[in-house]
Amino acid sequence: SAVISQKPSRDICQRGTSLTIQCQVDSQVTMMFWYRQQPGQSLTLIATANQGSEATYESGFVIDKFPISRPNLTFSTLTVSNMSPEDSSIYLCSVDERPYGYTFGSGTRLTVV
Amino acid sequence: GQQLNQSPQSMFIQEGEDVSMNCTSSSIFNTWLWYKQDPGEGPVLLIALYKAGELTSNGRLTAQFGITRKDSFLNISASIPSDVGIYFCAGQRTNAGKSTFGDGTTLTVKP
Numbered sequence: 001s002a003v004i005s006q007k008p009s010r011d012i013c014q015r016g017t018s019l020t021i022q023c024q025v026d027s028q029v030t031m032m033f034w035y036r037q038q039p040g041q042s043l044t045l046i047a048t049a050n051q052g053s054e055a056t057y058e059s060g061f062v063i064d065k066f067p068i069s070r071p072n073l074t075f076s077t078l079t080v081s082n083m084s085p086e087d088s089s090i091y092l093c094s095v096d097e098r099p100y101g102y103t104f105g106s107g108t109r110l111t112v113v
Numbered sequence: 114g115q116q117l118n119q120s121p122q123s124m125f126i127q128e129g130e131d132v133s134m135n136c137t138s139s140s141i142f143n144t145w146l147w148y149k150q151d152p153g154e155g156p157v158l159l160i161a162l163y164k165a166g167e168l169t170s171n172g173r174l175t176a177q178f179g180i181t182r183k184d185s186f187l188n189i190s191a192s193i194p195s196d197v198g199i200y201f202c203a204g205q206r207t208n209a210g211k212s213t214f215g216d217g218t219t220l221t222v223k224p
Contacts, residue, residue: 031210096210104155
């Protein structure tokens with residue numbers, strides 16, 4: 001299965017600033033996804049990162065707050081903009097590589113102070 | 114939106130015991146997935162189910178895709194301390210790849 005490298009693994013950021021999270025896959029994949037996992041909660045899909053076009057956002061998530069790039073089939077970034085303490089979460093990228101399954105990165109643990 | 118009801122929320126068992134957890138939905142899913150998440154890590158896929166009625170094993174783990182397509186269960190036999198973690202079910206309605214996750218079952222295994 002694909003190996004996903006996600007950076008940074010954790011960060012503590014000041015409110016009002018932005019953080020860009022990188023997701024690098026060791027093979028070309030068609031579909032990449034960004035999830036958020038708030039403390040003690042399940043995973044919620046933020047958006048599907050589409051190569052060569054705008055990301056597709058789920059209800060409750062907007063491009064201005066979570067801009068996403070997908071310049072090629074192995075890389076994507078998620079930016080958390082104008083952060084507030086409510087954005088403190090684990091952010092995870094995921095790839096779909098049927099028939100082998102769905103693989104997650106190890107996540108970025110973000111704390112906003 | 115789609116919701117998955119996962120139960121139980123938590124389990125405290127003795128090493129060697131068998132474990133069962135399940136997910137139900139009011140919507141039909143075409144794929145059911147079971148993940149395990151350890152602290153500080155992303156979820157790791159345990160079993161993927163693609164056909165209604167499918168029963169699949171992965172070592173001591175067995176999962177089934179319900180006939181109605183609205184439920185799935187995961188069994189762990191002869192639990193060991195390293196089974197500790199949070200188990201999530203996830204469903205997919207299409208081949209689009211995005212998943213809806215259950216709230217998780219936290220498993221504690223006492224030696």
